Amino acid sequence: MSYSDVLVIGAGLSGLMAANHLQNNGVTTVVIDKGKSVGGRMATRRIHDGKADHGAQFFTARSKEMKSFVSSWERAGMVREWTRGFHQMSESGDISLQADGYPRYYPLNGMNRLTKEIAKPLSVTLNKEVTSFEYNQDEWIISCSDSSSLRAKGLISTVPIPQLLTWMNTRILQESVLDQLRKIDYEPCLAVLLILDRPSEIPKNGGIQGEGIVSFIGDNQQKGISKSPIVTVHASGSWSELHYQDGDEEIIAELTREVQPVLGKATIVEAQVKRWRYAKPKNLHPELVLATTTPGLLAFAGDCFLEGKVEGAILSGLEAGKWMENKLTT
Numbered sequence: 445m446s447y448s449d450v451l452v453i454g455a456g457l458s459g460l461m462a463a464n465h466l467q468n469n470g471v472t473t474v475v476i477d478k479g480k481s482v483g484g485r486m487a488t489r490r491i492h493d494g495k496a497d498h499g500a501q502f503f504t505a506r507s508k509e510m511k512s513f514v515s516s517w518e519r520a521g522m523v524r525e526w527t528r529g530f531h532q533m534s535e536s537g538d539i540s541l542q543a544d545g546y547p548r549y550y551p552l553n554g555m556n557r558l559t560k561e562i563a564k565p566l567s568v569t570l571n572k573e574v575t576s577f578e579y580n581q582d583e584w585i586i587s588c589s590d591s592s593s594l595r596a597k598g599l600i601s602t603v604p605i606p607q608l609l610t611w612m613n614t615r616i617l618q619e620s621v622l623d624q625l626r627k628i629d630y631e632p633c634l635a636v637l638l639i640l641d642r643p644s645e646i647p648k649n650g651g652i653q654g655e656g657i658v659s660f661i662g663d664n665q666q667k668g669i670s671k672s673p674i675v676t677v678h679a680s681g682s683w684s685e686l687h688y689q690d691g692d693e694e695i696i697a698e699l700t701r702e703v704q705p706v707l708g709k710a711t712i713v714e715a716q717v718k719r720w721r722y723a724k725p726k727n728l729h730p731e732l733v734l735a736t737t738t739p740g741l742l743a744f745a746g747d748c749f750l751e752g753k754v755e756g757a758i759l760s761g762l763e764a765g766k767w768m769e770n771k772l773t774t
Contacts (some may be wrong), residue, residue, distance in 0.1 A: 446594050446595070447594075447595045447596065448472045448567075448594070449471045449473060449597050449598065450472070450474075450597065450598040450599070450600060451474050451476065451584065451586055451594055451596035451598075451599050452473060452474070452475040452476070452602065453476060453574050453599070453600070453602065453603055454484065454601065454602035455475050455476070455477035455483070455563065455568055455570070456477075456482075456483060456484025456485065456746075457483075457486060457558075457747075457757040457761060458602040458745045458746045458747065458757045458758070458760050459477070459600065459602040459745075459761060460475065460482065460562045460563050460566065460568075461562065461757075461758050461762045461765065462600050462743075462745060462761040462762065462765035463475045463566050463568075464565075464765070465762055465765030465766060465769065467565065467566060469769050469773075471772060471773075473567065474567045474568075474596070475566055475569070476569045476570075476572045476586075476588075476594070477568070477572065478570075478571065478573035478574070479570060479571070480571055481570065482556075482559045482560060482568060483499075483555070483556045483559035483560070484499070484559075485499035485723065486555040486556055486559045486754070487500075487555065487556055488553070488554030488555055488556035488669070491674060491714070492639070494639070494664065494670040494671055494672035494673070494674045495553070495554050495664060495669050495670045495671075496637045496669075496675075496676050497554055497555045497667075497676060498635045498637055498676055498718045499555065499635070499720060500555050500753075500754050501550070501555070501651070501662050501676065501678075502526055502548040502549060502651075503549055503550075503753065503754035503755055504548055504549070504755055505547070507755065507759060509759060509762070510755045510758060513758065514549060517558070522552065522557065522558060522561055523551045523552065524549065524550060524551075524668070525547045526547075526548045526549060526651070526668075527547075528543055528545050528546055528547055528548070529541060529542050529543030529544045529546070530542065530548075530651040531646075531649075531652045531653070532652070532654075532655070533652050533656075533658070534655050535655050535656035539647065539652065539706070550667060550668075550669070552668070552669070572590065572592070573590075574588055574589075574603075575589050575611060576612070577599065577612070577613075578613065578616065579739040582740070583595050583596065583597055583740070584596045584597070584598070584599045584740055584742075586599070598768045598771065599741065599742050599743075600742075600743045600745060600765070600768060601742075601743070601744050601745075602745050602746045602761065602764075604630060604748070605625050605628040605746070605748060606630060607721075607722060608744075609626070618738050621734065624734055628727065629725070629726045630721075630722040630723060630725055630726060630748070631681030631682070631723060631726055632681065632685055632688050632720055632721050632722070632723050633659075633678055633681065633684050633720040633724065634678075634683070634687065634695055634699070634717065634718075634719060634720075635676060635679070635717070635718040635719075636676075636679075636695060636696055636699045636715060636716070636718075637674060637675070637676055637715065637716040637717075638674065638675040638677065638700065638707070639674050639712065639714040639715070639716075640672075640673040640674070640675065640712060640713065641673075641710060641711045641713050642673060642710045643663075643665060643710065644663050644665075644666075644673060644675055644706060644708060645706055645707065645708030645710075646661060646663045646666065646675070647706075648666070649666060650662060650664075650666025650667050651667070652706065654680070654702075656702070657679060657683045657698070657699070657702050658678065658680065658699065658702045659678045659679065659681070660676075660677075660678040661678075661706060663675055673710065675703070677699045677700075677702075677703050679699060681723070681724055681726075692717040696717060724752075725747060725752055727748075728748055728749065728750055728751075729748060731749065732750045732751070732759055732760045732763040733749060733764045733767055734749070735764070735767050735768075741771050741772070743764040743767055745760040745761050745763070745764035746761075747760070
């Protein structure tokens with residue numbers, strides 16, 4: 445049974461930022477994730493000689509802290525500005541550019557690259573799924589599906605809250621904390637990746653935000669991460685909720701019909717579906733982190749806390765790391 449000062453569950457942006465802060469301040473930290481790669485919804489898929497971001501598509505920098513991170517990532521050649529406004533597509537299919545002058549960024553080589561870079565100096569174990577955690581004799585005991593156990597003084601969970609509540613022993617929490625967690629919910633997102641035989645006719649810069657069935661269309665080639673033309677289509681939360689259990693062929697057919705006008709003369713040579721069950725918070729917790737010392741040091745972080753989106757996930761994880769460091773060192 446291994447031991448660390450802090451165990452972080454979830455190797456998405458929130459978990460990695462929390463662990464990065466703790467490690468930089470001398471707190472031994474281990475990150476575990478059930479997936480085969482770090483990143484969570486910062487996801488990039490290789491398809492033949494191309495790539496496609498099929499989760500988060502970009503991020504903004506509105507806070508002082510986030511602007512500082514982005515500046516350092518730009519200097520390191522990790523991220524680049526994509527655009528300062530996307531085209532908007534109405535439910536009737538009309539498309540117009542809505543430039544607001546505010547920069548949207550993306551990591552070179554795909555969204556997943558940023559999380560991989562952040563994870564490099566950290567102790568991360570993948571393909572390890574947590575099944576339960578208990579508090580006993582001043583430490584957390586975490587059980588995993590591979591029958592292994594881990595111990596830690598502090599615990600940070602960045603698992604989507606509704607998913608966490610399906611297996612967590614909620615009796616260990618104060619009722620006030622549990623009530624706050626139960627208020628958090630997510631909408632799903634169905635994503636389709638369309639591999640084309642030639643470039644699409646999506647307007648310059650390659651991004652369209654929609655108002656109807658489709659919430660976003662991204663041209664990964666125009667964006668600059670793919671050698672070959674691959675288009676990412678995100679369905680809206682309401683449509684995804686309604687059709688989440690549909691077969692892949694049905695989902696592909698419906699979303700392809702919606703985006704056909706911007707594909708132009710391109711032929712779809714292959715299509716893939718990705719289901720994101722917890723894609724976007726329906727409501728946000730009013731603070732960056734939800735933390736408690738009862739029964740032990742425990743913090744919840746993620747993109748459902750205060751800010752939302754990529755920037756919110758980063759700031760929430762950082763705040764969880766700061767809170768945990770403060771509790772452990774004072």
